Amino acid sequence: MSQAKPESKPAAGGRAGMNEEPPEHFRAYQHVWVFVEVERGQVHPVSWELMGAGRRLADKLGVLLAGVVIGAPDGGTSEAVAEAFCYGADRVYLCEDPILAHYRNEPYTTALKNIVNSFKPEILLLGATNLGRDLAGSVATTLLTGLTADLAGSVATTLLTGLTADSTELDVNADGSLVVTRPTFGGSLLCTIYTLNSRLQMATVRPRVMPMPARVERPLGPVTPCRLLMDEKDIVTKVLSFVADREASMANLAYADIVVADGLGLQSAGNVQLVRNLALSLGAEFGGSRPLVQKGWIDSDRQIGQKSKPAAGGRAGMNEEPPEHFRAYQHVWVFVEVERGQVHPVSWELMGAGRRLADKLGVLLAGVVIGAPDGGTSEAVAEAFCYGADRVYLCEDPILAHYRNEPYTTALKNIVNSFKPEILLLGATNLGRDLAGSVATTLLTGLTADCTELDVNADGSLGATRPTFGGSLLCTIYTLNSRPQMATVRPRVMPMPARVERPLGPVTPCRLLMDEKDIVTKVLSFVADREASMANLAYADIVVAGGLGLQSAGNVQLVRNLALSLGAEFGGSRPLVQKGWIDSDRQIGQTGKTIRPKLYIAAGISGAIQHRVGVEGADLIVAINTDPNAPIFDFAHLGVVADAIQLLPALTETFRRRLSPHS
Ligand SMILES: Cc1cc2nc3c(=O)[nH]c(=O)nc-3n(C[C@H](O)[C@H](O)[C@H](O)COP(=O)(O)OP(=O)(O)OC[C@H]3O[C@@H](n4cnc5c(N)ncnc54)[C@H](O)[C@@H]3O)c2cc1C
Numbered sequence: 001m002s003q004a005k006p007e008s009k010p011a012a013g014g015r016a017g018m019n020e021e022p023p024e025h026f027r028a029y030q031h032v033w034v035f036v037e038v039e040r041g042q043v044h045p046v047s048w049e050l051m052g053a054g055r056r057l058a059d060k061l062g063v064l065l066a067g068v069v070i071g072a073p074d075g076g077t078s079e080a081v082a083e084a085f086c087y088g089a090d091r092v093y094l095c096e097d098p099i100l101a102h103y104r105n106e107p108y109t110t111a112l113k114n115i116v117n118s119f120k121p122e123i124l125l126l127g128a129t130n131l132g133r134d135l136a137g138s139v140a141t142t143l144l145t146g147l148t149a150d151l152a153g154s155v156a157t158t159l160l161t162g163l164t165a166d167s168t169e170l171d172v173n174a175d176g177s178l179v180v181t182r183p184t185f186g187g188s189l190l191c192t193i194y195t196l197n198s199r200l201q202m203a204t205v206r207p208r209v210m211p212m213p214a215r216v217e218r219p220l221g222p223v224t225p226c227r228l229l230m231d232e233k234d235i236v237t238k239v240l241s242f243v244a245d246r247e248a249s250m251a252n253l254a255y256a257d258i259v260v261a262d263g264l265g266l267q268s269a270g271n272v273q274l275v276r277n278l279a280l281s282l283g284a285e286f287g288g289s290r291p292l293v294q295k296g297w298i299d300s301d302r303q304i305g306q307k308s309k310p311a312a313g314g315r316a317g318m319n320e321e322p323p324e325h326f327r328a329y330q331h332v333w334v335f336v337e338v339e340r341g342q343v344h345p346v347s348w349e350l351m352g353a354g355r356r357l358a359d360k361l362g363v364l365l366a367g368v369v370i371g372a373p374d375g376g377t378s379e380a381v382a383e384a385f386c387y388g389a390d391r392v393y394l395c396e397d398p399i400l401a402h403y404r405n406e407p408y409t410t411a412l413k414n415i416v417n418s419f420k421p422e423i424l425l426l427g428a429t430n431l432g433r434d435l436a437g438s439v440a441t442t443l444l445t446g447l448t449a450d451c452t453e454l455d456v457n458a459d460g461s462l463g464a465t466r467p468t469f470g471g472s473l474l475c476t477i478y479t480l481n482s483r484p485q486m487a488t489v490r491p492r493v494m495p496m497p498a499r500v501e502r503p504l505g506p507v508t509p510c511r512l513l514m515d516e517k518d519i520v521t522k523v524l525s526f527v528a529d530r531e532a533s534m535a536n537l538a539y540a541d542i543v544v545a546g547g548l549g550l551q552s553a554g555n556v557q558l559v560r561n562l563a564l565s566l567g568a569e570f571g572g573s574r575p576l577v578q579k580g581w582i583d584s585d586r587q588i589g590q591t592g593k594t595i596r597p598k599l600y601i602a603a604g605i606s607g608a609i610q611h612r613v614g615v616e617g618a619d620l621i622v623a624i625n626t627d628p629n630a631p632i633f634d635f636a637h638l639g640v641v642a643d644a645i646q647l648l649p650a651l652t653e654t655f656r657r658r659l660s661p662h663s
Helices: 024-028 046-061 077-086 105-119 130-144 154-160 269-282 290-294 324-328 345-361 377-386 405-419 430-443 553-566 574-578 609-615 644-659
Strands: 032-036 065-071 091-096 123-127 163-167 169-172 178-184 189-195 201-205 223-226 259-262 285-288 332-336 365-371 391-396 423-427 447-451 453-456 462-468 473-479 485-489 507-510 542-546 569-572 599-603 620-625 638-641
Touching: 032 046, 032 077, 046 065, 046 123, 046 169, 046 201, 065 077, 065 105, 077 091, 091 105, 105 130, 105 223, 123 130, 130 201, 269 285, 332 345, 332 377, 332 430, 345 365, 345 423, 345 453, 345 485, 365 377, 365 405, 377 391, 391 405, 405 430, 405 507, 423 430, 430 447, 430 485, 447 462, 462 485, 473 485, 542 553, 553 569, 553 599, 553 644, 599 644, 620 644
Parallel strands: 032 065, 032 123, 065 091, 091 223, 123 201, 163 201, 259 285, 332 365, 332 423, 365 391, 391 507, 423 485, 447 485, 542 569, 542 599, 599 620, 620 638
Antiparallel strands: 169 178, 178 189, 189 473, 453 462, 462 473
């Protein structure tokens, strides 16, 4: 398959830090549905292509495949129902009403939303046609009502319902998670998207992306009639008449049997006629590449490729095999972050992750150490081998005594250009973020920041998974067109591997070749951090945190007191930071710290997904909440349904007594 083929499955098999079991209420959602698009008496062929894709998903999940037909009686609906069974449907939901004679967003959205709410599909597929896109967007938005009240932005809102548009591949995990792959960033990246917080999972797929399944003559199966319950007078839009399309002769490239196309090689607008003539002689359609559209030589409607009409079964126009020059890039590298003589522990966490990737690819794992001689570099090199490195690249120069972006970027860029790693991992620390960004920009390669999972395909493609759209979607990102593939990972997201005493291995010295006078930034002095006693939440063994359930700024003291009695760090959910009750430095969660303590006590925290992803690595999660249905109880190991304001002082007192040296 293509160079970044995600094997139609999630990169790392799991749900990025989510429990393996889907929440209880997901169980109500079952079966795979395809919206059968009937317009002016005709079914759009993309509906049958989706029926083929839906069949594969349904069979994999062991559930039923249903078609949804919406329209006016005698408006082609009966034929559509009959055909749906011939294309593999096990059941059809049929909503017929004269109001549905012509497509209008309002009644169609109501009809589809009502059927979804009544019969709860797990997966709903629609064609990415004009009608399908319009309907999918509004159904997704409508169904979201009340779920994401704190999220703004119509695109985000739409996506948060779990609608992934213009997908090129569909697959499912055993737990029913729909895995949708689509090209992104101009087709340079492939992004695999999961819907975490809601079932229904919706996707639209463009015509001709999925192959057309064989039609098999079959009798009618079960049809569930559904009522619309709408009155024409309540609908704002009216269809007055149909006006013949000025471009009725418009290109029908997607379904043409023969297509003649060309690109800039034609050299002039006039020469497009040569392609037209050949098409005419073959009874074919004609098209062209994007530059031809940009130059105005052909209509946008005739553009072939990712942004327009993919050829049947194609994958966004990507090559099947990785390009030849990718072969020069090998091995997995970890940037070992040494600052003021100390290695940041995230480097060893990444060494553990890098080891797994390297072993899977059958390549070597290398560490990259950059710094001044005697600035802790020798110790870092020695430790890198103890944490699993097979080799270390070492760039030492007095210029590298303190981190400055310019010389560090040059150092790392030079080492990468000389020894060409396939994958380069850095910690998402202040230093790592700064360096990764500038190195990726300088090397013109892809960087996926703040990943929560890393995995590789057999062809060496790094699948870097990270939360997106406020943490409600997980996105696996592939770098298609460049190497190395770079990713940053936040401290404590990956487990710390065991340290094994090992002798020094091979060390490759690298030269910086920079002159101090060429570097703009100078380090004049170090000033003691005003907040030197700053929270060290990420690496604390015990963390006590509070949420809005604390009800007042004053009650944060109750959390602090319990933390004090346990020798723990304290933190909180994001609203506490927003209200100014705690410092931003103490925020736990997706946009705060990721923690991995032995014990995490959460008092008055609901357990929203953005909080959950930051605490799931804790060995023991104890939740105190007055609401027995609070989502935090879905992943806490120990749940206490109680008023935190009363329980926290009692716990503090008990721990104080028990842990006192005199007790
Ligand atoms: C882009 C984005 C990023 C975000 N990043 C983060 C993040 O990094 N970290 C984060 O935490 N959130 C984050 N959020 C916010 C997140 O979605 C939630 O809104 C937030 O976590 C809720 O905080 P909470 O649990 O304190 O409050 P609520 O959700 O209001 O929950 C309060 C809980 O306290 C319980 N309660 C009430 N009274 C008591 C009592 N007396 N005793 C015990 N329990 C009581 C209630 O039953 C309720 O469950 C982010 C949101 C977005 C959109």
